[in-house]
Amino acid sequence: MNSLQQIVEGGYCIGCGACACATHGSIPVEMNACGLYQAQGAAAARCEDDQVSLGIAACPFSGEGADEDDVGRHRFGAGCLPDSRIGYYHDLFIGHVAEDGYRAEGASGGFGSWILAELLGTGAIDAVAHARKVDSPSDGVLFRYSLSRTVEEIKSGAKSCYYPVEMSGVLEQIRRTPGRYAVVGLPCFIQAIRRLSGIDPVLKERIVHCIGLVCGHMKSKAFADCLGWQIGIPPGRLDAIDFRVKLPDRTAGDYGVYLRGGEIEATRPRRDFLGARWGHNFFRYSACDFCDNVFAETADLTIGDAWLPEHENDSRGTNIVVVRDPSLSTLILRAMSQGRVVCSRAEPDTIAESQAGGLRDRREGLAYRLRLKELQGVWAPRKRVRPDAAHLTSQRARIYAARSGAGAASHRLWQEALAQNDLAVFLDGMRSHVETIQKAYETDKG
Numbered sequence: 001m002n003s004l005q006q007i008v009e010g011g012y013c014i015g016c017g018a019c020a021c022a023t024h025g026s027i028p029v030e031m032n033a034c035g036l037y038q039a040q041g042a043a044a045a046r047c048e049d050d051q052v053s054l055g056i057a058a059c060p061f062s063g064e065g066a067d068e069d070d071v072g073r074h075r076f077g078a079g080c081l082p083d084s085r086i087g088y089y090h091d092l093f094i095g096h097v098a099e100d101g102y103r104a105e106g107a108s109g110g111f112g113s114w115i116l117a118e119l120l121g122t123g124a125i126d127a128v129a130h131a132r133k134v135d136s137p138s139d140g141v142l143f144r145y146s147l148s149r150t151v152e153e154i155k156s157g158a159k160s161c162y163y164p165v166e167m168s169g170v171l172e173q174i175r176r177t178p179g180r181y182a183v184v185g186l187p188c189f190i191q192a193i194r195r196l197s198g199i200d201p202v203l204k205e206r207i208v209h210c211i212g213l214v215c216g217h218m219k220s221k222a223f224a225d226c227l228g229w230q231i232g233i234p235p236g237r238l239d240a241i242d243f244r245v246k247l248p249d250r251t252a253g254d255y256g257v258y259l260r261g262g263e264i265e266a267t268r269p270r271r272d273f274l275g276a277r278w279g280h281n282f283f284r285y286s287a288c289d290f291c292d293n294v295f296a297e298t299a300d301l302t303i304g305d306a307w308l309p310e311h312e313n314d315s316r317g318t319n320i321v322v323v324r325d326p327s328l329s330t331l332i333l334r335a336m337s338q339g340r341v342v343c344s345r346a347e348p349d350t351i352a353e354s355q356a357g358g359l360r361d362r363r364e365g366l367a368y369r370l371r372l373k374e375l376q377g378v379w380a381p382r383k384r385v386r387p388d389a390a391h392l393t394s395q396r397a398r399i400y401a402a403r404s405g406a407g408a409a410s411h412r413l414w415q416e417a418l419a420q421n422d423l424a425v426f427l428d429g430m431r432s433h434v435e436t437i438q439k440a441y442e443t444d445k446g
C-alpha cells in the first residue's frame with residue numbers, strides 16, 4: 001500500500017482535492033455514498049511513484065514535509081508574533097462590518113465577504129475562489145467551489161457552507177486563466193494551497209491571498225439532507241439550505257436553518273433539529289479527529305465567530321479576525337478610520353478563548369486519539385500534538401470516546417435509514433449516542 005492509500009484507507013482524507021490537482025486528475029476526488037469527498041484509493045494504488053509523491057507533497061494529511069509551524073514561520077515569521085494556539089499574528093481584531101449590509105447578509109460579522117470585496121475593489125485580486133450555492137443543482141450537490149469576479153458574486157457566496165466541497169475543479173480553472181486570485185478555505189484547505197504552491201509555480205504566482213475560516217469540523221452532505229428530512233423533505237429533494245439564519249430575539253449561537261425542497265420551505269431554530277449541535281459530532285469527517293489547526297494558521301487572514309460572553313447576545317454576529325499579512329491590516333485600519341468597519345484590537349488570550357472548545361478538542365482530544373492509534377498499532381499522520389493519554393481524566397476520555405462514537409455511528413446509521421427509507425432508524429439510533437455524550441459531560445469532573 002502506498003502512502004496516499006494509507007491516508008485514504010486510514011480515514012485521514014478530508015477530500016480537499018489537492019492531490020487531484022497536483023496529479024492533474026490521476027487521483028480523482030469524488031463524493032462517496034456517505035456524502036464525503038474522498039480521494040480514490042484505488043486510483044492512488046495504480047499511480048506511478050512520481051504521481052504518489054506529488055499527491056503526498058500536496059496533501060495536508062500526509063504528515064510529511066512542512067507543517068503549519070514551518071509554513072507560518074517561513075511566510076509570517078518576520079513581521080508576526082507566534083502563538084501556539086492561533087499561529088502567527090500581526091494584528092487581532094474583534095468586530096463587524098458597518099457598510100453595505102455585509103453583516104446582515106454574512107454568517108457572522110460580515111468580514112469574510114467584505115475583505116474579499118475590498119481586495120477586489122483595491123485591485124489586489126481579479127477573482128475569488130470560495131464555496132458558493134449552486135444556482136440550479138442538477139446532481140443534488142448544493143454547494144461547490146466557484147470563482148467570483150464581481151462584488152455581487154462575492155456577496156452571493158456569503159454565509160457558512162457546512163457542506164462538503166473540494167477544490168480541484170476551481171484550481172484547474174485558476175491554472176487555465178491568468179490573473180490574481182484569493183482562495184477562501186478551511187484551515188486544512190489553506191494548508192493544502194500552501195503545499196500546492198510549493199510544487200506548482202503557476203498556482204504560487206496566481207494565488208496571491210489565502211483567507212482562512214476558523215474551523216470546528218466539516219460535515220458530510222448527509223448533514224444537510226438530514227436537517228431537511230427532519231422537516232419532511234426526503235433525501236435527494238432538498239433544493240436549498242442556509243445553515244446560518246440570524247434570529248433577531250436570540251443569541252448569535254442560537255441561529256436558524258432555512259430549508260427548501262418541493263412544497264416545503266421553512267426556517268427553524270437549529271436547536272429544534274437532532275444533530276445540529278456541533279459537540280454531538282454528527283456527520284463529522286473522520287479526518288477532523290486528527291486535525292491540529294483551528295485558526296487556519298497558514299492563511300493571510302483568518303475569520304471566525306466571537307464566541308465570547310460579551311458578544312454572544314448580539315444575534316447580528318461578531319467576528320474575530322486574525323491578520324498575518326500586514327497589507328490586510330492596513331485595509332482594515334483604513335476602513336476603521338472611515339467608520340466602514342467597527343472593531344477593536346484584541347489580545348491573543350481573548351481570541352483563543354473564543355474557540356476554547358475547538359482548541360481543547362484539537363489539543364487534548366487529539367493527543368488522546370493519537371495515543372489510541374498508537375496503542376492499536378495503527379498508522380496516523382505526524383501532527384504537532386504528541387500522542388498522550390496520561391494527562392487526561394477518565395471523564396474527559398469518556399467524552400472524547402463518546403463523541404468519536406457518535407461521529408462514526410452517524411455515517412453508518414444514515415446509510416441504514418436510507419436503505420430502509422425510514423428517518424426513525426437514524427434518529428432513534430443517534431439519540432442513544434447523544435445520551436452517552438450527555439452522560440459523559442454530566443460526570444465530567446476534569
Ligand SMILES: Cc1cc2nc3c(=O)[nH]c(=O)nc-3n(C[C@H](O)[C@H](O)[C@H](O)COP(=O)(O)OP(=O)(O)OC[C@H]3O[C@@H](n4cnc5c(N)ncnc54)[C@H](O)[C@@H]3O)c2cc1C
Nearest residue numbers: 106107108110111112113130131159160161215216304305
Ligand atoms: C465547516 C465550517 C466550520 C466552522 N467552524 C467554526 C468554528 O468552530 N468557530 C468559528 O468561530 N467559526 C467557524 N466557522 C466560520 C464561521 O462559520 C463563519 O464562516 C465565519 O465567521 C465568517 O463569517 P462572516 O460573516 O465573516 O463571513 P461571510 O460574509 O458570511 O463570508 C464567508 C465566506 O466564506 C466562504 N465560505 C464559507 N464556507 C466555506 C467553505 N466550507 N469553504 C470555502 N469557503 C467557504 C463563503 O463563500 C464566503 O466568501 C466555520 C465555517 C465552516 C464552513
Ligand code: SF4
Nearest residue numbers: 013014016017019059
Ligand atoms: S486530504 Fe486532500 S490531498 Fe490528501 S488524500 Fe485527501 S483529497 Fe487528497
Ligand code: SF4
Nearest residue numbers: 187188215218288291
Ligand atoms: S477540523 Fe481540521 S481537518 Fe476538519 S475540516 Fe476543519 S481544518 Fe479541516
